[in-house]
Each structure stands twice: as C-alpha cells, then as structure tokens.
Amino acid sequence: MQREVGTLPLAPALRARLAAAGFQTAQELLDTGPCGLSKEIGISREEALEALQVVRQECHGDAARTPGGSGATRKCTALELLEEEQTQGFIITFCSALDNILGGGVQLTKITEICGAPGVGKTQLCMQLAVDVQIPECFGGVAGEAVFIDTEGSFMVDRVADMAAACVQHCHLIAEAQQEEDLRKALETFSLENILSHIYYFRCRDYTELLAQVYLLPEFLSEHSKVRLVVIDGIAFPFRHDFEDLSLRTRLLNGLAQQLIIIANDHKSAVVLTNQMTTRIGQSQSTLVPALGESWGHAATVRLIFHWDNSQRLATLYKSPSQKESTIAYHITSHGFRDAQPPAVTHSTEGTELNPRKRPRTEEEKQ
C-alpha cells in the first residue's frame, strides 16, 4: 500500500501526470477515488477508474502472495525444495549412461542445452525425448506431452514413428514380464497414434516467428497443461544470419532465455535447446565452441556437448549444478538413442541392432 506510484504498471504518460500532480504512494491514489483523480490530473473518469483498477490489482497481488502462484515470487525453505526435487520425475533418454551422468535423465523445470557439430545426434536425442516424455508413470516416465519447435526443418516424422514404435514395444515387454494389471491398463492408451498426436509441432522459419511463438507459449501451455517438455531444435540457426547488430541479438537471446526459464518453472516442464558449434580462431589454432557467444552460455542450466572421437559418438556433461563433469559414449540405432555397444560385440549393419536395455527375449521375436 505504501508502494510508490512510479513502480506501478501504468502508461508512462499517466505516470508522468501523477508525478507532476504530487502523488507518491498507491494508497493516496486509492483514497482519492476515480472522480477526484480525474479532476486533479485532468483525465476522463473512465481512464481514472481503469488506472485505479490496475493499482488495486497490483496491491492485492503484492499482499496476497501465495506460494506457487504464477509470476509471484515464491518463498520456501530448502527442505521443501528438497522434497520437491526428490519427487520430481526425470525424462529418460533410453541411454542409461547418459541418464546416469545427468542424475536420472533430463530434469524438469530446468533448461538443458545440447551443443554439437552437425550429424552428431542432437535432433535424434530431441525426438527421442519427445517420445520418452509420454511414457506412463507406472513405467517410470512423467506421462506428459511435448512441444517441438523446429527452426531447421530437421524433424523427420518417420523417424519419430520408428522411435515411438520401439518405445511401445519396450513397454509391452516390461508389462508382460511383470504381469501387473495397471501396467497393462496404461499400455492401452500408449500407442503410436497417441504418441504422435501429443507431439505439438511448430515450424519457425526465422527469428521473428520464433520470438512470436515463445511469447504465445505460456498461453498454449495453460491450455495444454499436460505438456512436460518444450524442445527448441536449433536455437542458433535463425540468429546466425541477418544480424548486423550483435547487441540486439544478445538482447533478444537474453529475453528468450528469461521467458524460457519462466515457462520451465511455471509449467513444471523441461526445456531442451539445441545449439550449433562455431569455430573460434585463436592465436595459433582454431577450436570448436558452442555458437551464440559467451553470454548465451549462462542461459542454460545444464549443458551437454556432443562430439566425435574417430567414429564413436561421445557426450560430455559440460555444465551442471549438481552432477560432475564426465563423458560417455552413446549410439544411434534404428530404434533411437541408445547406449554404446560394448566393444566385444560385433554389430550387424541391418536394422536389428542389439540393445543392451532390452530383454533377451527380443532376439528370438525379432527373427
């Protein structure tokens, strides 16, 4: 109630008039009433009423601060946060080594960034996560839906269909092995059509469309409250050309990062971004670094860098607040993103790759 007039979200012209008339606190405005206000500063009664409604809304918002309210600041103890973190689900990646170094999988309410050279598997992981987020809770998933924002056009529906089919197959095998009723019931709704229908796909062709889509995301997420994953595949691509003004680019990217953090927290979803690599020319050698500059490095909470080592794909956890830095090998099979094969096993070049996570029964069934 003692809030200063200058901090209220009113139109700048109105604020200037209020300051000129000598109003200092919100309480003064409320006490004056709409008619008095309109006479004193020379605006119409309707405008005065509108302004007072804004003031009242703001002050009530300040006073009645509920924890977990969207947009309001939350106050909680570390114990409450610990309990929340422990019950929070992870989105598994089907590559157990990667899940281990991430501490269980891709975390909800955090921004994870995946950087890597072209062809190393970033979009594959994104598509795999869009399928994995929908795994029912009884199988260890988060039973959510996914939003996929594509700026590069690398989303291949057939590939997602393959991954989804492999995931459904995997769950069926688990259900058969454990013979529990609720597992079987969950599987009735976990089918290929359902999985594909719950991936919401947006194709953004330039940064304006991307900005517009991110502005509209909170509304979309409130309508589709089951969304637990937002993937932006290729956050670097629209920002790498047509930008003479680098400071504008930094500002837009920071704005984007802030909005994404708000979205991640308010809607309890994971945000996954993919980034390109660029060459930085040093004094004597050139190194590959993530694109979009140094300041973008602060945007993501967790940073993964995918790279090659001869013909083996490696993933390095480069930045994480809770896990230590480590590197693991992974593999892309026809079923999707999987663990790397142990070196003794020879892989066949046909589609029937051995998946160490699958139970032995599959080899007989697969012919």
Next chain:
Amino acid sequence: MAAKKLRRAQLSQEMCERLSRCQITTCQDFLCLSLLELMKVTGQSYYEVQKLLCKVSRACAPKMQTAYEVKLRKSVNPSSAFLSTTLHSLDRVLHGGVPCGSLTEITSPPGCGKTQFCIMLSVLATLPVSMGGLDGAVIYIDTESAFSAERLIEIAANRFPTYFDSDEKLLCMTRSIHLYRELTCCCVLKRIMSLEEEIISKKVKLIVIDSVASVVRKEFDTKLQGNLAERSNFLTRGASVLKYLAEEFSIPVILTNQITTSLSSGPGIQADLVSPADDLSLSE
C-alpha cells in the same frame, strides 16, 4: 512472415500510426523491442502491452500441427516422398531415394562424378511418375560451367532408350531443364531468392546447385579478418531460403560440395581427415 506490416496484424489504425512515427512498421520491429520500450512507444500500460504482444505474435507465429497430422499428410501421397536414383543399393541405403522436401548434399574429391550424378538426376526428374520420375522441370544453377548439354542427351538416350526413342522427346526433356550460370556468391544468392516464382510458373520439381563450395571458396578466404562471418552469413541465408523452398513445394534440393583437409589440433600439424569444405552452418 517477419516483414508483415502491423496493420495486417489487426492492430488499431491509430496504434499503427503511432508506431510508424517511431519507425516501427513490421512485426519484426515490434517483437524486437523489450517490454519497457514498447510501453514508452505505445503509451500503454504493462498489461495492455502484453495483450498487444500476444496479438502481434499471433499474426506471425507458425501454425501448430501434431506430429500425427504431419505423418498423415505425408502418407497420403507416398510416391512423392522420394526421387529414386535408380541405383538400387543407394536407394536402399537412403530408404527410397533422394528425399523431397529437404536438402541433400553430395560431396567428393574432384573427378568422382558429382556433376554426372546431378545431370542424371535432372534427367530422372523430367521422367513421368510411372517411370519413377517427378514429371516436372529442373532448375540447375551451375557455378563451374561444368554442365554439358550433349552429355545430358547422351545419358538420356542411353539410359532410357525405349522412352527417348525420338528426337522430339529428347528436345522436350531438354526444354524442361533450366540452366543458370552464376559466377559470384552475390549472384547465386540473388538467383536463389528469385526462385519461388520460377518454381510456380515453370512447375519445377528439382533444384540442383553445382557447386556451392567453388563460388564460396573463390570469394572468401577464411584467413582474412571478417571473411568467416560474411561467409557463414551468406551460407546460412542461402540455406534457409533453400530449406523454405524445399519444404514449401515438397521438392528435393541437391547441393554439391568439395573436399578439403582439416588439420587436427594434435602435436605437430599433420594433414588429417578429409572433410566437407563448407562451414558447419550449411550442413545443418
């Protein structure tokens, strides 16, 4: 979409006038400003500005489709999803052939047959659908002057002797291959930008650019200051326009590239793996 004028975004007339006084006429200008700047420029309160932002965003945001709808749309017309190369083992590895609607890059050292492959694909694209072609015209952007019309006729006559049994059929095929010789980066980019209308008017079903690398390497020396940025700028702009054309018209786009050696950063400098020449940004 970005250059959409604000008055088409259903903002009120006086708001548009007010914004144009500050040089904000397109959606792009509007969305690039921060909330405080918008409040200053529009003279509206915080909540009003948020509503305006949503309105403008709705005008340029892409339409939502579920992955299922995308799949259904593709499966409605399966034959138009690929251009078969008629090399059976290659088709098998590519799961059908050169995919329509995306960019395909062909890379090799000189003399391996990239231009020959492109010429053959041009012939295949003009064939009727019953023979595995796309029954359409071809736009061939040649930067090395390597395209030979005689070779084109030779390939067509020898490969499909039963179809091209008369001179008339051969001439008809050659009429539907539109060749553009562009020798500088600037011309190539201008040509790519102007392709949209040509594709519609000439019923084009294949775009070939042979080769991107030669014109880029001629003009940009990466050791010079500032050239790397300009080069990647040119490449990403070209790539994004080509991707848009490929997706919008569902046609294959073929680019050829050259080989260079990349020096590894180990002890002592040794010429190591050969890798495609172009900047990483193009291959995305």
